[in-house]
Amino acid sequence: MARPDPVQRSLSFxxxxxxxxHPRDFGVRFWDGTIWAAEPGQPVRFTLVxxxxxxxxxxxxxxxxxxxxxxxxxxxxxxxxxxxxxxxxADYFQRQLGKKRYLRYLPRLLxxxxxxxxxxxxxxxxxxxxxxxxxxxxxxxxxxxxxPGDFFKLWLDRRMIYSCAYFETPDDxxxxxxxxxxxxLCRKLRLHPGEWLLDIGCGWGGLVIHAAQxxxxxxxxxxxxxxxxxxxxxxxxxxxxxxxxxxxxxDYRQVDEPEGYxxxxxVGMFEHVGEALLPEYFAQAWxxxxxxxxxxxxxxxxxxxxxxxxxxTFSQRYVFPDGELVPVNTTLRAAEANGFEVRDVESLRxxxxxxxxxxxxxxxxxxxxxxxxxxxxxxxxxxxxxSGSTYGFKMGRHNVYQVLLVKPTAEGGSGLPLSRADWxx
Numbered sequence: 400m401a402r403p404d405p406v407q408r409s410l411s412f413x414x415x416x417x418x419x420x421h422p423r424d425f426g427v428r429f430w431d432g433t434i435w436a437a438e439p440g441q442p443v444r445f446t447l448v449x450x451x452x453x454x455x456x457x458x459x460x461x462x463x464x465x466x467x468x469x470x471x472x473x474x475x476x477x478x479x480x481x482x483x484x485x486x487x488x489a490d491y492f493q494r495q496l497g498k499k500r501y502l503r504y505l506p507r508l509l510x511x512x513x514x515x516x517x518x519x520x521x522x523x524x525x526x527x528x529x530x531x532x533x534x535x536x537x538x539x540x541x542x543x544x545x546x547p548g549d550f551f552k553l554w555l556d557r558r559m560i561y562s563c564a565y566f567e568t569p570d571d572x573x574x575x576x577x578x579x580x581x582x583x584l585c586r587k588l589r590l591h592p593g594e595w596l597l598d599i600g601c602g603w604g605g606l607v608i609h610a611a612q613x614x615x616x617x618x619x620x621x622x623x624x625x626x627x628x629x630x631x632x633x634x635x636x637x638x639x640x641x642x643x644x645x646x647x648x649x650d651y652r653q654v655d656e657p658e659g660y661x662x663x664x665x666v667g668m669f670e671h672v673g674e675a676l677l678p679e680y681f682a683q684a685w686x687x688x689x690x691x692x693x694x695x696x697x698x699x700x701x702x703x704x705x706x707x708x709x710x711x712t713f714s715q716r717y718v719f720p721d722g723e724l725v726p727v728n729t730t731l732r733a734a735e736a737n738g739f740e741v742r743d744v745e746s747l748r749x750x751x752x753x754x755x756x757x758x759x760x761x762x763x764x765x766x767x768x769x770x771x772x773x774x775x776x777x778x779x780x781x782x783x784x785x786s787g788s789t790y791g792f793k794m795g796r797h798n799v800y801q802v803l804l805v806k807p808t809a810e811g812g813s814g815l816p817l818s819r820a821d822w823x824x
Contacts, residue, residue: 445480453514462496520776562667600668604631669698
């Protein structure tokens with residue numbers, strides 16, 4: 400009896416694997432043009448494209464998140480359409496191929512057609528040294544930002560704000576929502592002319608520029624990314640603000656200002672601190688903040704009910720090596736243990752979902768330019784990561800919190816008004 404051809408063998412495996420997946424709102428296109436259409440009556444949200452006969456083997460062996468991701472990154476498969484919609488399918492795959500079930504599929508996995516494509520382009524991070532040491536953190540940041548600035552400019556807003564925007568309506572454009580976020584941060588900090596502000600993990604300097612321009616503060620930003628330092632200081636000089644703000648290539652642990660700061664802010668950097676170093680992070684913030692000052696800590700958190708994944712994840716391998724998400728209660732406990740009083744906690748989960756959708760759409764609209772600025776693998780890393788993050792925020796697996804902390808005076812004073820009304824005026 401003739402052995403089924405590679406397409407039929409791959410199709411048979413997929414039909415078995417997806418027998419309980421309904422509604423199947425996607426199609427599959429095989430390397431010879433054969434199409435397995437979506438279920439009748441279903442809108443086709445995306446098409447999974449298998450680029451060669453060994454594609455399924457590359458996707459599912461060994462059965463884990465990184466393997467599936469790398470099959471897409473390096474061109475064994477492609478995704479045409481709504482990438483965000485792929486992640487409910489990825490959840491299903493991981494359940495089906497989980498430790499208790501994969502033995503059922505193992506013989507057929509090993510019998511799938513073989514083949515591969517050359518893997519060129521961005522590679523997984525390889526870090527050495529003690530986890531969350533300054534040198535290793537610098538290497539992790541360098542890995543993430545070892546991409547030309549022109550790549551980020553293609554899909555970020557005009558200020559290059561690489562964190563959650565703040566929307567009044569879902570129809571707001573990205574530039575307006577990011578400017579609103581910067582102003583919201585400044586109002587939460589209650590900045591006043593002449594105050595000294597430290598921005599920990601300042602990116603390309605958008606917040607320090609905004610705070611100096613519109614609130615009259617003296618602003619200092621720190622980041623471990625040398626390209627960010629250079630571009631941020633160029634933008635500061637272009638804005639005529641070199642006498643009022645600057646960005647320095649420092650880790651937060653290296654900041655040494657004997658006089659301290661009136662206000663501290665950290666936006667989108669907290670995820671890289673590491674749970675073991677939270678006491679040191681908040682202790683350093685306490686040392687740097689003057690009595691009566693406030694610290695606004697804006698960071699992504701994982702849902703405390705979500706199980707912690709074992710082994711390396713796609714994000715840790717290709718996006719943010721050594722990144723760690725902790726539940727918000729862990730953050731609050733660490734802050735309080737170092738003397739801070741928690742004054743406000745606000746979730747911006749839906750805002751980050753909207754922000755990420757803007758970023759993905761803008762990246763996809765600039766595919767060719769993104770590949771020219773970096774390469775196809777880098778484009779796919781960010782497309783996959785940001786779409787997966789969107790799904791995580793939508794499902795409530797991730798959240799993003801702005802936590803306002805105060806360092807009381809010796810007499811216990813907070814210096815804060817009785818209400819938040821001034822935030823919204």
